[in-house]
Amino acid sequence: MSQYLKALAAGRRATRAAQYAAAISAFDQALQAHPNDPRAFAERGHASYLNKHYDQAEGDLARAAQGTDDRRLRAQVFYNLGLVREALGRDGTSAFALSNFLNATAAAKKKLAGKERCPVEVDRNPTVPEIAQYRDWLAFYADYQGAFLDTEVKPSTNAEARALFCDTAGCSGPKPWLVEIEGRKSFLVNESKEGLTVAPVALTWLMGGLNFCYPTVEASVLQRKDGMAVVQVHVVDGVPVTICDPDGHDHDCTDQELEAIGRDPGSMKWVRGCKTQPFTSFKVFDVKTNKWALSVTHYDDLDQYTKESENVRVTVDDQNGLNVSGPDCRTRISWTAAGPQATRHPSPE
Secondary structure (H helix, E strand, O other): OOHHHHHHHHHHHHHHOOOHHHHHHHHHHHHHHOOOOHHHHHHHHHHHHHOOOHHHHHHHHHHHHHHOOOHHHHHHHHHHHHHHHHHOOOOOHHHHHHHHHHOOOHHHHHHHOOOOOOOEEEEOOOOOOOOEEEOOHHHHHHHHHHHHOOOOOOOOOHHHHHHHHHHHHOOOOOOOEEEEEOOOEEEEEEEEOOEEEEEEOOOHHHHOOOOOOOOEEEEEEEEEEOOEEEEEEEEEEEEEEEEEOOOOOOEEOOHHHHHHHHHOHHHOOEEEEEEEEEEEEEEEEEOOOOEEEEEEEEEOOOHHHOOHHHOOEEEEOOOOEEEEEEOOEEEEEEOOOOOOOOEEEOOOO
8 A cells, every 4th residue: 555545544543543643644745755646635624624723724624625526525525615604703604505515415405404505695775885976076086085195196076086086987978977986986976967976886895995905896788778787896805914834724813823823933833914805896876776686605615616617606686686506506686776875075275
């Protein structure tokens, strides 16, 4: 028997005996014999989960998912990934649904009992981000001038303020227009004789704060039709984390490790990093009422581990609706006008 098979068998015996540290060590040996082997990563990830080393488990399961096309193994990996997410206080439904799609099991079905298997959130009365109305572009600028600290020219007229916002968007063609501030803050702007209606397309940009781990927002108008505008918003939210690697298994630093680093930064190997929490929203804006009519959001945090056929996809159809497809997803969502009233902001004197 090869060194790899011996180590794999030893790791499995240790896992069954609840000797998780020994199991992890054995799977380490299997990976030394076969580097990047997805089955060894999957087994070590499972043992780390049972040993309550959840960040290490999540990392190994991710490597396993990225390294194999075997549907049964992928189903096991995503089921265990769902368990890890539950242990970390996160929702594991999308991982369990994908596991069940790849290889239906009683365990996965039990986890999905009573839950919506298609991992999308449908909001027919979106209330955030807040929609605001301004008398003109200068009033809009006055409310967000903190974002223009690097701008050499400060607008003093409405035309100058409009040009500042519309530098990249152009603000020509059919309304509403999508404008951005410094590539992070995106707004849908509808201009009329009453003034401007300004609808931020993502709340996450408010959360960047004064740290290095800024979220990024990519937005585009997919369709303008019958007084409705469909905006696709892809957000990669950056969450600052400290990564520790004391023994070759990098993971989010525990409270004890953070305390040790605080006392002596050289006590172990660590770096500052970002964890990403990507999601995509499809927002429908009613130009006549200046309200968001519908928001459909799906979280893309599994996409980096999945195959194209396993991903959730949302597309716009020709009958004023959104089509959702993917594992356990075959649905059409029509939109109706419903949303928050805009709040007014006067022009500066």
